[in-house]
Amino acid sequence: MPNDSHSPKPIAIEDVHIESGLWGERQAANRSRTIPAIYHQMDITGRLEALNLKRERPRKRSVIQMFWDSDPAKWIEAVGYSLHTHPDPALEAQADDLIDRLEKAQQPDGYLNTYFTVLEPENRWKDLRDWHEMYNAGHLIEGAVAYYEATGKRKVLDVLCRYADLIDRLFGPNEGQRHGYPGHPELELALVKLYRATGEQRYLKLAKYFIDERGKQPHYFDLEASERGEDPRDFWAKNYRYCQAHEPLRDQQEATGHAVRACYLYTGIADVARETGDQSLVDLSRRLWDDLTQHQMYITGGLGPAHSNEGFTFAYDLPNETAYAETCASCALVFWAQRMFQIDPHGRYIDVMERALYNTVLAGVSHDGDEFFYANPLTAYPRINPTENFSGIASAEHYRRSEWFECPCCPANASRTVASIGTYFYSTTPNRVYVHLYSPNVAHFNIQGSHVHLEQQTNYPWDGSVQISLGLDKPATFDLALRVPGWCRNYSVTVNGAAQNVTPENGYIVLSRQWKTGDSVGLTLDMPVERIAPHPMIRQDVGQIALQCGPLVYCVEEVDNGAQLANVVLPKDAPLHAEFDAELFGGVSVIHGQALRVEPSNWSSEMYLPEADVEYKRTPFDLTAIPYALWANRAPGEMRVWIRES
């Protein structure tokens, strides 16, 4: 198959060393707090014991219990990424122990699912639509590949190859095979990873089969429902848009349904497009990408506004307070963006990746590293938690991160994304290195016969100045392509101190020359405070602006600005400035400006009064905005991204 060797390929995790800066600090928290916290939660909730094929029947039959295996799987994946650059024998021993359990839990035919093996052995593969066996398999494969690549230990890879082989025997186009595919996509992208790790073409073929078959008639999910004795019309989510299976994929025009399912699937589609060169999949990928990022994305890189389907609704429908914007969905958007760049090298994909990473993905984890958001609203107001209480006042409370969730997909997703962040920094082709993201780090790669050591020095994202220095074992001619982020309007570049007159191509400044040890490149990205206006069709944002500085979207919190943030108005001409506060969260840029609090000076017990009888006072105050990524790390309170303007 035609996997184009000229298409960009990420530099691997182990070749990008990050010890400082925002990502260095996030990775340290991930190692010291997040990974242990997830392990602890898996332990106390029975997920580790379940790997021993000892699990209790839940009080009520629960689909959520069916995807328990995905949690240790994602944890092993995060551990793998972390071990690449930060060896930790104790952590590795913990992972080895879980892998031993997985090996023992595997059935003679290769089947590996702790729920069905113990509790419902008769129900294996009976409900691909809802029961998450293939989803679990996908995460286990991702974990296995990551762990194998980090440690060189094949055990878990072999276990998962046996499982993948079983799935490959059971499912496919041939007579005697079932023509099914995952209700919750994930296995597709995992099979491409397994193919790359093992070179076994059958895994890639199976991934492509799942994509080709999806949504065809007669519909597999109808058939399997009937076989279960159910009426397919009783599908709880009403129709297959929910799982992107309402029509064949190549006919689909919009990003639809459950947002995490969507973006995992789209990632797998782009992977298969890259490996097979299938142009119809490239076209599909671009179409879905454009729809999602031009019609359905929050300014924070959040996606999927609705709780009801954990997903998409329709163009420009982006409620702020009730935004679902699941952390996992933004992680998946990061994965998809990386794959889009590989099939269509353009900075616009990385702009979206950066938006998701610096805002929603970071917000998904507390600054300390051990509490997590599942939903990521853009306005927070004391509210009812609908999953806990249908019935009113008593439980209206500030929205805070949790230590864990009944369905805890997000913590380990954010953890594996942070642990692997290095691999999103660069891509190479035979004659070009792309620098996508800026952060202090040292990368190693081979290009044009030379081994290159590339070091970035920068305070990004607090400052737009980046120094890149190169070391090469021998001089080499290649392109150094530096991304000019979409948010940046003024920039300058120097090579060895000499200003360059350059304009970006497809979002990158391309410096083509023979490079040698000691060469240095300076990039300056102007990073003023920007007032960002929403598209005029986003009715929820009308009359409001968001503050952005570099890649970071800002928000105002009650702890800095008082309550009733809906009553805060920022005059159009109020000057705004960013100030680095070295004390706050170890150093962040904070935005200040003079705003007004517009509130009546008189009001009665009535809910509604003639406006003529109300006197409004406009009280100036010093507005303080912090990065959205860091909200809800101090005193509980209201929060807003979109601020009224006058």
Place this chain on the structure above:
Amino acid sequence: MPNDSHSPKPIAIEDVHIESGLWGERQAANRSRTIPAIYHQMDITGRLEALNLKRERPRKRSVIQMFWDSDPAKWIEAVGYSLHTHPDPALEAQADDLIDRLEKAQQPDGYLNTYFTVLEPENRWKDLRDWHEMYNAGHLIEGAVAYYEATGKRKVLDVLCRYADLIDRLFGPNEGQRHGYPGHPELELALVKLYRATGEQRYLKLAKYFIDERGKQPHYFDLEASERGEDPRDFWAKNYRYCQAHEPLRDQQEATGHAVRACYLYTGIADVARETGDQSLVDLSRRLWDDLTQHQMYITGGLGPAHSNEGFTFAYDLPNETAYAETCASCALVFWAQRMFQIDPHGRYIDVMERALYNTVLAGVSHDGDEFFYANPLTAYPRINPTENFSGIASAEHYRRSEWFECPCCPANASRTVASIGTYFYSTTPNRVYVHLYSPNVAHFNIQGSHVHLEQQTNYPWDGSVQISLGLDKPATFDLALRVPGWCRNYSVTVNGAAQNVTPENGYIVLSRQWKTGDSVGLTLDMPVERIAPHPMIRQDVGQIALQCGPLVYCVEEVDNGAQLANVVLPKDAPLHAEFDAELFGGVSVIHGQALRVEPSNWSSEMYLPEADVEYKRTPFDLTAIPYALWANRAPGEMRVWIRES
């Protein structure tokens, strides 16, 4: 028991004749379209056949099927009210036929429920919390009382007395009785009606028992769940705030849970308070009323913002676009307001009643009379119908009235409210007649030994001028108490042409004198267009105003004002005027004013742009607002009550 004969009592339906004006026209539509439409829908959905104890087992067991009986019950009630003033032998024959079926469906012990008798006889009374037997019983009793009072035919009253007697034997404080009460309140207020119709104290006692017992520990709903073999913690609505049974009623401080359950219960509480003189119930009623109307009520008199519990959330939480604001809840608020006036005669209750009637209750039915709203949002935008589709774009559509609903409680509720509207117009005490609502009508009542004929001539609500003329069989001295609505700031009164210098007491101008035939009273209520400001804690309304004229809240619709109504801004100083449009809906006042459409003149495919790069044009246009009650009767499109102001 102390039912205070001095407390105000509504003038009965049959004594208030309405032939013209808004309510005359609504009642005509109710008779000619609504009542037949509901009958037709009950027929084609199997509800009439079900009365013959022939019903098919639903494809899936459905609690909704368990309350089918309430639909013919409410229809019979509406028919009863209508027959009072508009005899219709064919309609009466239809009702008699249904009543015959009910009589035959009644079991030897008095039990009357077509679902349980046919489909689950073993499950009678096993789940008061969810299964609606008592709710159905309440509606059947209300229907029986209404029909008996309209026609003098005792059959249906006798049937329901037998059923009430069964319930009274089974439930109560004594040993051998079950200490349960309705999960969905309704029976409480119905039992008070049955007590009034029959004079049987035991019905009142049972109503009071249900109120006294509600929410006590050990909790009846826990006990019955355990008896069913269920864990009470598995209650789908999570806790008993949903059904106002989380604590004893007299301890409750806020209106909470499912809004219709709440307001039916609160109505029953006020009824029992009036009949028994229980001061603790009067205090409870006032407390819940103040909470609801000062913290949790939409400007339209809608209540219960949340879909999840069809009910209340917390103070000042009033989302507009996702407002549930069920039609039934506003009908129930009308009932409760009437009862509150009886225990605490003050115009503030009638202000709320009028707000609910003229806005949400009227909006609940199409102008033609045969389509209905269940939810009554204050902003309408094409949207996903969450009950039909979880999954996105394809079904985003304009929100429109429906011919029927899977759970069709609202149509007949609006119908019975409109059919009985006359009984909300007046109350009498031994020496006072209260005029609550203004509308052309003729009322008859006895007071101070005289028979009085009182006629109102007015174009209210299109005009605030009301002429009242009196005829008496002999002169009598009593108070004529004219309500000055809370929305009215300037008014004047004449008696026989002579201006009166009067100020309202408790919301009423009291004219105390000897009245004689030929006396006339003129009341002028100034009714300018008002801009109404929201309470500053209602974050969803901040920066916006609503237009009100008299009791009517106005809205802007796309058909008059174009789409993207979020981009419409009404300058603070823009003059507004109301104009009577005789062509529109048979004549309504329309508000006009000059507004601006604020939209960018340039925009790209991006979702977010630096504000500095966007040029906004402000395009003046003639804004047209129509009464909210009449929205969605023309071309489908957006709608907004709250309009941005600049």
